[in-house]
Amino acid sequence: MRQPRLDVLIVDDEPPARERLERLVAELPDWDVAGSCGSGGEALNLVSQLNPAVVLLDIRMPGMGGVEAARHLASLPAPPAVVFTTAYDEYAMEAFDARAVGYLLKPVRKERLEQALRQAGRLSASQLLEVASADEHTAPRQNIAVRVREELRLIPVKDIQFFRADHKYVTVHYAEGEHLIDESLKVLADEFAPEFVRIHRSILVAVAHIEAVEKDAEGKPVLRIRDSRETLPISRRRLGPLKRSLIAA
Amino acid sequence: MSKSGAISLTNGAALAAGGRSATEGRAPRPAGVWRSWRKLAFDPGAQDDFFLPDLCAPRMVLAVVLVSELLAIAFALAQPGGAAFLTDLARISLFVQWLGLSGAAVLCYSRRWLAGLSVPLAGSLAFMLLLGNTALLSEAAFLLGRNLSERGFNNTLFPTDHWAFLLRNQGICAIVSAMLLRYLFVAHQWRLHVREEARSRIHALQARIRPHFLFNSMNTIASLTRSDPSRAEEAVEDLADLFRATLKDSERPLRMKEELELSRIYQRIEELRLAERLKVKWRVNELPMRAIVPSLSVQPLLENAIYHGIEPLDGGGTVTVDGAVEGEDVVITVGNPLATELNGSARPGNRHALENIRQRLRLAYGDRGCVEVRETPERYEVTLRFPYEE
Numbered sequence: 001m002r003q004p005r006l007d008v009l010i011v012d013d014e015p016p017a018r019e020r021l022e023r024l025v026a027e028l029p030d031w032d033v034a035g036s037c038g039s040g041g042e043a044l045n046l047v048s049q050l051n052p053a054v055v056l057l058d059i060r061m062p063g064m065g066g067v068e069a070a071r072h073l074a075s076l077p078a079p080p081a082v083v084f085t086t087a088y089d090e091y092a093m094e095a096f097d098a099r100a101v102g103y104l105l106k107p108v109r110k111e112r113l114e115q116a117l118r119q120a121g122r123l124s125a126s127q128l129l130e131v132a133s134a135d136e137h138t139a140p141r142q143n144i145a146v147r148v149r150e151e152l153r154l155i156p157v158k159d160i161q162f163f164r165a166d167h168k169y170v171t172v173h174y175a176e177g178e179h180l181i182d183e184s185l186k187v188l189a190d191e192f193a194p195e196f197v198r199i200h201r202s203i204l205v206a207v208a209h210i211e212a213v214e215k216d217a218e219g220k221p222v223l224r225i226r227d228s229r230e231t232l233p234i235s236r237r238r239l240g241p242l243k244r245s246l247i248a249a
Numbered sequence: 250m251s252k253s254g255a256i257s258l259t260n261g262a263a264l265a266a267g268g269r270s271a272t273e274g275r276a277p278r279p280a281g282v283w284r285s286w287r288k289l290a291f292d293p294g295a296q297d298d299f300f301l302p303d304l305c306a307p308r309m310v311l312a313v314v315l316v317s318e319l320l321a322i323a324f325a326l327a328q329p330g331g332a333a334f335l336t337d338l339a340r341i342s343l344f345v346q347w348l349g350l351s352g353a354a355v356l357c358y359s360r361r362w363l364a365g366l367s368v369p370l371a372g373s374l375a376f377m378l379l380l381g382n383t384a385l386l387s388e389a390a391f392l393l394g395r396n397l398s399e400r401g402f403n404n405t406l407f408p409t410d411h412w413a414f415l416l417r418n419q420g421i422c423a424i425v426s427a428m429l430l431r432y433l434f435v436a437h438q439w440r441l442h443v444r445e446e447a448r449s450r451i452h453a454l455q456a457r458i459r460p461h462f463l464f465n466s467m468n469t470i471a472s473l474t475r476s477d478p479s480r481a482e483e484a485v486e487d488l489a490d491l492f493r494a495t496l497k498d499s500e501r502p503l504r505m506k507e508e509l510e511l512s513r514i515y516q517r518i519e520e521l522r523l524a525e526r527l528k529v530k531w532r533v534n535e536l537p538m539r540a541i542v543p544s545l546s547v548q549p550l551l552e553n554a555i556y557h558g559i560e561p562l563d564g565g566g567t568v569t570v571d572g573a574v575e576g577e578d579v580v581i582t583v584g585n586p587l588a589t590e591l592n593g594s595a596r597p598g599n600r601h602a603l604e605n606i607r608q609r610l611r612l613a614y615g616d617r618g619c620v621e622v623r624e625t626p627e628r629y630e631v632t633l634r635f636p637y638e639e
Binding site for chain 1: 460461463464465467468469471472473475476521522523524560561562563588
C-alpha cells in the first residue's frame, strides 16, 4: 500500500534554482510541491497556510535568510521539518554538520533530495540557535516571531522597547503592545548585545528606546522608555554598566 | 593565539578525564596529562605559534637526550689524553644529561608564561633560565663532591676547582643555549612561512574563482538544461570563456575592450540567476578601447558589487560602471547600493579580490596605479586609476 504523498514548500530567491527544485520534487513518487516562494518572510506566511511536511530553505536570501526563517518556524505549535539548501557556504555547512542539521548542496541530486526529505526532522529552537551563533557571519535576527492564535507575526527588533522575564515566560514590549514569547532572556541578551542591555535580573532594554534614567519617589534609580508611560526598575549593580553604554551610544 | 592552542588542549584532555573522574571519585590526572602530551607531540594541528616547542612532549624529550649525548661525546673527545675516553664520557654524559633534561623541564614549565611575552624578551628570559639552571646544578655537583670527599671518598668524578668549574659551565651553557634558541626560532619562522604561503595561495585562487559564483552558476545551468536548453548552452559557453580568462596567466595585460567583454559575460551569467533584480548601467563610451588594462581588474569589481550589493537587497538594484580619461590616467568607477537593515541583510566583506587588484596595479604601475574605496551607509564605490597606455 502506498503512503499518502507529503507536501514540500520550496523557498529560494533565485527563480532557476526554485524551478529546478520544483521539478525534482514533482518527479519523486512520495512527494508533492505544496508551493514555492522567494523569501523567508513569505515562507512564514505560506507555512501557516499550507502546512507542508518539509520546507526546503535556501540559506542566503535577501532580507530574512534561511537560518532566521527556520528559527521563527520552530516557534510554531507544529513546525514543519526543515532542510537547508546552499550552493556554497563553508561556515554554515560546518555548523550544520556539527549539529546533524540536514542540508543539500546545489545543484541538488535527485537521490540526495529524496534521502534528505525522507530523513528530514524537525529542528529544535536550541539547535537552530547553536547553528546561528556558530556562524559569526550570521547577523542577529531582525525580527522576533510571536504566535497570534495559529499564525506567526513578526515584530521588527528595532521596534522592540524591552523584554521582561516573568516566571517562566518572557514578554516582548513594543509600541503596539506586548506578547509572550518562548525564549530565555539570557539568549536574547547574548544575541542582541550591545543594542539591548540588561538593567535588571528580569529586564532587557533597547538602548535606542531609552528616554531617561532618573530617581523615583523613594530615590531608587528607574528608567523611562520613550513614547511609553512605563518606568522600569534598575538594579544597583547594573546602573554603572548601563550609564557607560548610554554614553557609548 | 599561541598559548590558547596548547592550553585548551590540555584543558580539553583534563576535562575529558575529569568527566569520568566524577564517577570514579578520583581524578586520573596523570592519564589526562599523558594524553595531552601525546596530542601535542603527534597531532600536527596542535602546533602553535610560539617558537619554543613543548619540551615535555615525548618526542622532544628524546631529542633533548640525543642532543645532550652528542654534546657529551664532543666534550669527551676534546679531553686531552684520551686513554680514559669511556670514563670521561660516562662522567660527562651523566652531568650533561642532567643539565639538558632539567633545562628542558624548566623551559617546559615556564613556556606558557613565556609565550605571553614578546619574542626578544621571551628568548632572553629563556636564555637566562638555562644559565641559572646550569649555575645551580654546577654548584650542587661541586658541593656534593666536596661533601663526599670530606667523608673520605677519594673521588675523581667530581670537580675540585670551584669557580673555574662554574665559569666553564656557564660559558659552555651560554654558547650552546644561544645556538639552540636561535635554531628553534629560525625553524619556527620557517614553519610559519610555509603555512602562510600555502594559505595565501588558496586565497589568491579564491579571489579569482569565487566558489559561491561557480556553484550557483552550475545550479542555474542545471535548471536551464531542461527548461531552456539554448540558454543553458550559452551559459556554459560564457562560463567557459570566463574561466579561461581567469585561469590564464594574469600577468598578461588585456585591451580594455577584452576586459569589458569579460565583465559583460559575467553580467550575463548573473542575470540568469538574479533575473530582474540585477541591472547594470554602463557609462564607458569615453573609455579608449585600445588601452591596456591589467587583466581581471573590472570584472572582479562587478562581481563584488553584485555579491555584496545586489544579492542581499530585497528588490535588487543597479550597479553603475563609469569610465573616463582624466589627464594621462584611465579612471574606472564601479558603484553599488548597499543593503541596510530596512531593505535587506548586509553581507560580511571579503577583501581578497580588492587587495589582489591593488597589489597587481602596484606591481604594474608603482605609485601611478591605485584603488580607492568610498563608502557611505547606502552606497559603495571602488575607483581604479592607472596610466593610459596603448
